Amino acid sequence: MKLETRRAALRMAAKVALVATTASCSGAPPRVEPSVQPTATEAAAKDTPETCTAYLDTLAMTDLGQPLPESDPLHGRNNVYGAFVDVAARSAPRTQDCCSGELDSDRGQSKHRWACCSALPAERQTIACSPWGPPVPPEMPAHLIA
């Protein structure tokens, strides 16, 4: 993005607003052995969206924003919001194929989205920026209600 584009975009945002005048870390996710060994490429080739979802469901995922242990290759990466706990499973052909298919078909609505995003290399990701359209405002968390 050109610098002048960025400045112009900010000016536009400022104009509409002008009316009157990642997380700290604690603890580590438990290491969970995958209950399904992602091995055979034949299995991946035979997968349907349903079997892929079922397969990905078997892989333990970190919670949103949960820190990864220092030994994890994704530790400290600021663009990781979730991950499959099992490091080896992330690069397994079946995981890669299922994640690629699910992200393509669900366009970011998948419950595995963040784990899949961190598992796939950039060249297998297909979606660009799509934050348009305001989401539903967040609820006030119960612990913050006086």
Added chain:
Amino acid sequence: MTQLDLRAAALAHSLVVPPPAILQRAVIATWHGRMIQEHGSSHVFDGLAAQLAAIGDHTDADECRAFAAEERAHGAMCGAVVEAAGGSAVATIAAPRPVPAHADTTPRAAVLRNIISVACLSETVAVALIGAERLEMPDGPLRDLLTRIWSDEVGHARFGWRYVERVLPELTADERAAVERYLPVALAALETHELAHLPINAHWPEDGATFGLCDGSDARELFYDTVTDVILPQLEALGLAAAHAWQSTRSVP
């Protein structure tokens, strides 16, 4: 889960885009995602309209209903890009979630919380991001379509800022405190949402801009600039402790 089928509405636009060639998958995926987001936002504005009507604010409720219709139209426009690029403007989507009632405060403070989240935060960021994308897009039918979406988003953001300016002084001290308590929550949710939809490793060839494929890193920088240089100062100018709220989101575990 329900089926969203915007094929007929999309095809009505008769949009033609240059062949995306190797970018086809990315173009379809990106605009398909936008189609879902935009259409989903119509429910958000319908929810706001209902809340505004419930507190007797029928003029603003009507305006929000019009915004909801615009978001539905944007969904079809994004679907038009999907179809023009060779994809299908169909998606399986989750049932819409209701706009929060915020039962811990009064209805008018609850509405103000939601309008800040939707219009002053999300839509102001959208004005910057879509504006930048539009500036880098060459003239043509896709830029015309983007211009229409962008100009509507300008209206949605402006509505929010004007509403806050008008209503905030009418609130009691308790209601104002309730709004301020919400700011860290809204800002944190904004950041989570934006970052999740701005992949940092999304880089495209130069002609990506022709199809509205933005660079994730650049978009993130613009997002943060919009928060710190536009949104926080304007909320502060209106008398809300937004800078402190943003700082507090930096240390939320």
